[in-house]
Amino acid sequence: MSLDSWSCLAIAILAPLASTLSFAGQARSPFSDRSHNTNHLIHEKSPYLLQHAHNPVDWYPWGEEAFTKARKENKLIFLSIGYSTCHWCHVMERESYSDPEIAKVMNANFVNIKVDREERPDIDSICMAFVVATTGNGGWPMNVWLTPERRPFVGGTYFPARDRDGAPVFKNVLLQVAGEWEKRHDRIIAVSKEITSRLQTFVQSGNSSKQKVSRETLKKAYEELAKSFDRESGGFGGAPKFPQPVVLNLLFRIFAAAPESSDGKHALAMALFTLRKMAAGGIHDHLGGGFHRYSVDSVWHVPHFEKMLYDQAQLASAYLDAYQITRDSFFATTARDVLDYVQRDMTGPEGGFYSAEDADSLVRTGKSDRAEGAFYVWEKDEIDDVLGSDRAKIFDYIYGVEAKGNAAESDTSGELIGKNVLIERHSLEEAAKKFDLKEDQVRQSLQESKKLLLEARHQRPRPNRDDKVVTSWNGLMISAFARGARVLNEAGYLKTAQEAAQFVQGKLYRQKDHSLQRTYREGESKINGFSDDYAFFIQGLLDLYEASFDTHWLELASSLQERQNALFWDREGAAYFTTSGQDPNLLFRTKGDYDGAEPLANSVSALNLVRLSWFFENNEWRKMAEQTIDAFEAELSRSALSLAQMLVALDASEAAPKQVVIAGKWDCSDTQTLLREVNHRYQPNAVLMLADGGSGQAYFDQKIEFFKDVHPLNGKATAYICENFVCREPTNDVAVMIRLLDAKVTSGKSPATDNSKNAGKE
Amino acid sequence: MRHVPNYLKMTLPLVLASSLLADARLSHAVDASKAAPGWQLNDVDGKPVKLSDFIGKVVILDFWATWCPPCRAEIPGFVALQNKYADKGFTMIGVSLDRQGASVVKPFMRKFGMNYPVVIGDEKIVADYGEIEAIPTTFVIDRQGKVVAAYQGFTEQATFESVIGPLLENTRS
Numbered sequence: 001m002s003l004d005s006w007s008c009l010a011i012a013i014l015a016p017l018a019s020t021l022s023f024a025g026q027a028r029s030p031f032s033d034r035s036h037n038t039n040h041l042i043h044e045k046s047p048y049l050l051q052h053a054h055n056p057v058d059w060y061p062w063g064e065e066a067f068t069k070a071r072k073e074n075k076l077i078f079l080s081i082g083y084s085t086c087h088w089c090h091v092m093e094r095e096s097y098s099d100p101e102i103a104k105v106m107n108a109n110f111v112n113i114k115v116d117r118e119e120r121p122d123i124d125s126i127c128m129a130f131v132v133a134t135t136g137n138g139g140w141p142m143n144v145w146l147t148p149e150r151r152p153f154v155g156g157t158y159f160p161a162r163d164r165d166g167a168p169v170f171k172n173v174l175l176q177v178a179g180e181w182e183k184r185h186d187r188i189i190a191v192s193k194e195i196t197s198r199l200q201t202f203v204q205s206g207n208s209s210k211q212k213v214s215r216e217t218l219k220k221a222y223e224e225l226a227k228s229f230d231r232e233s234g235g236f237g238g239a240p241k242f243p244q245p246v247v248l249n250l251l252f253r254i255f256a257a258a259p260e261s262s263d264g265k266h267a268l269a270m271a272l273f274t275l276r277k278m279a280a281g282g283i284h285d286h287l288g289g290g291f292h293r294y295s296v297d298s299v300w301h302v303p304h305f306e307k308m309l310y311d312q313a314q315l316a317s318a319y320l321d322a323y324q325i326t327r328d329s330f331f332a333t334t335a336r337d338v339l340d341y342v343q344r345d346m347t348g349p350e351g352g353f354y355s356a357e358d359a360d361s362l363v364r365t366g367k368s369d370r371a372e373g374a375f376y377v378w379e380k381d382e383i384d385d386v387l388g389s390d391r392a393k394i395f396d397y398i399y400g401v402e403a404k405g406n407a408a409e410s411d412t413s414g415e416l417i418g419k420n421v422l423i424e425r426h427s428l429e430e431a432a433k434k435f436d437l438k439e440d441q442v443r444q445s446l447q448e449s450k451k452l453l454l455e456a457r458h459q460r461p462r463p464n465r466d467d468k469v470v471t472s473w474n475g476l477m478i479s480a481f482a483r484g485a486r487v488l489n490e491a492g493y494l495k496t497a498q499e500a501a502q503f504v505q506g507k508l509y510r511q512k513d514h515s516l517q518r519t520y521r522e523g524e525s526k527i528n529g530f531s532d533d534y535a536f537f538i539q540g541l542l543d544l545y546e547a548s549f550d551t552h553w554l555e556l557a558s559s560l561q562e563r564q565n566a567l568f569w570d571r572e573g574a575a576y577f578t579t580s581g582q583d584p585n586l587l588f589r590t591k592g593d594y595d596g597a598e599p600l601a602n603s604v605s606a607l608n609l610v611r612l613s614w615f616f617e618n619n620e621w622r623k624m625a626e627q628t629i630d631a632f633e634a635e636l637s638r639s640a641l642s643l644a645q646m647l648v649a650l651d652a653s654e655a656a657p658k659q660v661v662i663a664g665k666w667d668c669s670d671t672q673t674l675l676r677e678v679n680h681r682y683q684p685n686a687v688l689m690l691a692d693g694g695s696g697q698a699y700f701d702q703k704i705e706f707f708k709d710v711h712p713l714n715g716k717a718t719a720y721i722c723e724n725f726v727c728r729e730p731t732n733d734v735a736v737m738i739r740l741l742d743a744k745v746t747s748g749k750s751p752a753t754d755n756s757k758n759a760g761k762e
Numbered sequence: 763m764r765h766v767p768n769y770l771k772m773t774l775p776l777v778l779a780s781s782l783l784a785d786a787r788l789s790h791a792v793d794a795s796k797a798a799p800g801w802q803l804n805d806v807d808g809k810p811v812k813l814s815d816f817i818g819k820v821v822i823l824d825f826w827a828t829w830c831p832p833c834r835a836e837i838p839g840f841v842a843l844q845n846k847y848a849d850k851g852f853t854m855i856g857v858s859l860d861r862q863g864a865s866v867v868k869p870f871m872r873k874f875g876m877n878y879p880v881v882i883g884d885e886k887i888v889a890d891y892g893e894i895e896a897i898p899t900t901f902v903i904d905r906q907g908k909v910v911a912a913y914q915g916f917t918e919q920a921t922f923e924s925v926i927g928p929l930l931e932n933t934r935s
Contacts, residue, residue, distance in 0.1 A: 617831070709828035727830035
C-alpha cells in the first residue's frame with residue numbers, strides 16, 4: 001500500500017493508557033490557565049470543548065469557519081478528538097495544549113479543530129477507522145492531520161510533550177508534519193486521496209453480507225467466553241478488565257435458551273460470578289453507588305475512576321436480569337445502588353440524565369493539584385478519624401483498608417501510594433465472627449460507617465461532571481429505570497424513566513419530522529441524531545411502555561423507527577449506517593462493527609425491530625432485523641464475540657415470542673397482582689401488553705386485530721398468554737398464569753420443529 | 763389472503779403418527795386412528811349441530827378463539843379450503859372457545875367471511891378431545907369418522923391440503 005512511502009512519517013503510536021507512563025507530579029488544573037486566552041470554542045456547549053476554550057491554541061469547533069480558513073490559507077487541519085472523562089485527553093491538554101510554545105507551533109502551521117466524540121461519533125468513527133488502518137491501533141485522545149479538503153493522511157493517539165521512552169514528542173511531530181506539507185504538498189494531497197478511497201472501499205465492503213448467520217455462532221461465542229473466563233476473579237481475559245455488559249446479556253440469553261444444559265448452567269454461573277466480583281471490587285463505588293469504567297488490573301480492584309452513564313445503565317440492567325433469574329436480593333441491592341446513584345447525582349432538574357463524572361479531581365479544595373481518583377480513595381488515618389476506632393476496625397477489615405495503602409500491586413503510576421481503594425475483602429459473616437458480634441450489629445455499623453464516610457467525601461472537591469444530555473445514553477438509562485420499576489416494583493424509578501423520556505421528547509425531538517437531536521446542554525442542540533440515538537432511545541421507549549403501559553411511548557418508538565429506517569438504512573446492503581448521509585463534510589458512511597462499552601446501534605436496532613414486530617405483528621420490521629443481523633455475518637464468523645449484543649438479537653429473532661396480554665385496569669389490585677408475577681420473571685423473549693378497556697386498548701385495536709377481542713373474564717383481570725404460535729386458555733388465576741409463564745419453551749431444535757420446517761416448505 | 767407474519771410460518775404440526783406421538787404437548791390428546799369423539803353443540807345462532815351430521819365427509823375440526831392471534835391467522839386458509847373442497851365431500855367445523863360465546867364469535871365470523879359452521883365449545887368437548895390446553899388445535903377426521911392427524915399451533919393451509927387431499931380421493935365410506 002502506498003502508505004509505505006510515508007515511512008518518513010511513520011509515527012510510533014502510544015496507546016493512550018500505556019500504563020508504563022507516569023505523569024505524577026506534572027498535574028496542573030486544566031482550568032488554571034484560563035486567564036488571557038479565549039478561542040473559538042468559547043461558544044460551544046460541550047463541557048469537553050469548553051475545557052479547551054482557554055487554551056493558547058486557537059481551537060475551532062468542527063465547522064465551515066475552520067474549513068474555509070484551511071482552504072484559504074492552504075493549511076493542514078489538526079483534528080483532535082477526545083471526551084471529557086478521558087484521562088489522557090486531560091494529560092495532553094495540560095502538557096501540550098496549555099503550553100504557549102507548542103500552541104505557537106500549532107497556530108502557525110495548522111488550523112486546529114477540537115471535537116467531542118460524544119457529540120460527534122460520526123467524525124470519530126471515520127478517524128478511528130483511519131488511525132487503526134494506518135497504525136494498527138486506536139484510542140483517545142485521537143489526533144489526525146487532514147488536508148484542507150479534510151482527507152486524513154497521518155494520525156495517532158497520545159503524544160507526550162517531552163521526550164519519554166523514545167516516543168515521538170508532540171512538538172517534533174508537529175514540525176515534521178508541517179515540514180512535509182511544505183516540501184511535498186502535492187504528494188500529500190495525492191496520498192490522502194488514495195488513502196481515503198481505499199479506506200472507503202474497505203469500510204463499505206464490510207457489513208453488507210447477505211449470508212444467514214448461523215445459530216452455531218452463539219455456541220462459538222459461548223466457547224470463547226468459557227475459555228477466557230477468569231475463574232478467580234470473574235470477567236473475561238486479563239487486565240485491564242471492562243464490565244462488558246453486552247457479554248453478560250449474551251450469557252443470560254444462552255442460559256435462558258437451555259437452562260438445564262451444562263452450557264446454559266455454566267453461562268449463568270460465569271455471569272453471576274462476574275457480577276458478584278464486580279460488585280465487591282474497587283470498580284464499584286461502595287459509598288456513592290454506581291460503577292467506574294474499568295479496572296486496570298484483572299481483579300476489579302483499581303479502576304479508572306470515571307463514571308459513564310452508559311455503564312450505569314447497562315450494568316443496572318444486568319443486575320436486574322441476575323435478580324430475576326436468581327431471586328437473590330444481593331443483585332437487587334446492587335441494581336438499586338446504581339439506579340439510586342444516577343437518580344441522585346446524574347439526573348438534571350428537568351429530567352435528563354447527565355453523561356459522566358470525571359476520574360480526576362482536585363486533591364484539596366483551593367489547591368491546584370489534581371489526581372485521578374482523588375475523590376474516591378482513602379488513607380487509613382482519614383477513615384479512622386471519621387469513624388472512630390470501633391467502627392473503623394470493622395470497616396477496614398471488610399473493605400481491605402491498610403495503613404500502607406491497599407492498591408500498590410495495581411498502581412503502576414505511583415499515584416496511590418498510601419491510599420486505599422475500597423474493595424470487599426471479607427463478608428459480614430466473617431467480620432461478625434472475627435469481632436465476636438452478631439451479623440446485624442456488623443451490618444448496622446457498616447451502614448453508619450458508609451454514611452459518615454460519604455458525608456466526609458462530600459467535603460472533598462468533586463470531579464467535574466459532564467452535564468450534557470446525550471440522547472442515546474439517555475435511552476439506555478430510560479431502559480434501566482423502566483426495567484428497575486418493573487422488576488423491583490418501584491414507582492419512583494418509573495417516574496424517573498418517564499421524566500427522562502419527556503425531557504428527550506421535549507428538548508431533543510422534533511415532532512414535525514419525528515427526528516432526534518444528539519445532545520442538549522443549555523439550549524437546543526445543533527447536531528442531528530445518529531443511528532444510535534434512535535436505536536437506544538427506541539429501546540428505552542419499548543421498555544418504558546412495558547413498565548407504564550402508556551401507549552404514547554410505543555407510538556413514539558414506532559414513529560422513530562420509521563424515521564431511523566428512512567435516514568440510516570442501507571438500501572443496497574441492509575443494516576444501518578451510523579450517519580444519515582446528509583452531512584457533506586463527512587468522507588463516507590460506516591456501520592460500525594463492534595459491541596463495545598456501548599453496544600453497536602445495529603445490534604440494538606435489530607433487537608428493537610424484533611420486539612416491535614412482536615408488538616405489532618409487523619413482518620417488514622422482522623425481515624429488517626434479520627437482514628441487519630445477516631449483514632454482519634462475515635464479522636461474526638471472524639470473531640463471534642466482537643458482536644455479543646448482535647448475538648442477543650440473533651437469539652431473539654429466532655425465538656418463539658411469548659405474548660402476554662393482561663386484560664384489566666392498570667390501577668386495580670388484581671391487575672397489579674398478575675403484572676407483578678410477569679415482571680418478576682426473566683423472560684427475554686416476552687412482550688407484555690395491557691388491555692385496559694380504555695385508551696390503551698383503543699390504540700392497539702387500531703394496530704392489531706385480535707386486541708378487540710381481549711377482555712377481562714368473570715369481571716376480573718385476565719392473562720392471555722400465547723407462545724410458540726399457540727395460545728393458552730385465558731385465566732384469572734394467578735397460580736395458573738404462573739404455571740403458563742414458567743412452562744418450558746418448546747425448543748426450536750426439537751425433532752417436531754425440524755419436521756414442521758420441512759412440512760412448511762410444501 | 764391475510765398477510766401471515768413470517769414467524770408464524772414456523773409451524774408445529776403434530777401429525778399423530780410414528781414417533782411424534784411421544785410429544786408431551788399432545789400426549790393425552792385423542793389417539794390417531796381412533797374414532798373422533800361425538801358431540802352436539804349449538805352454533806352461533808343457537809341451532810344444534812352434531813358431528814354425526816357430517817358422517818361420510820372429511821372434516822377439519824378447529825378449536826380456536828377470537829382473541830387468539832395464531833388461530834386468527836389460520837382462518838383465511840380454512841375459508842379457502844371450504845371454498846375449494848366443500849363440494850368434494852369436505853367440511854370445516856370451528857369450535858370456538860370464547861367464553862362470551864356467540865356475542866363475540868358472530869361478528870367475527872361476518873368480518874372474516876367465515877363460510878363454515880362454528881359451534882360454541884363446552885368443557886366436555888375440550889375434555890373429550892384430550893384436555894385441550896392450547897389453541898389452535900386442529901383435528902383431521904376421515905370419512906369413516908377416524909382422527910387421522912392433529913396439529914397444535916399455527917399450521918399452513920398447504921399442510922392441511924396435503925393431508926385432506928388423499929382422504930377426499932378415497933370415496934368409499
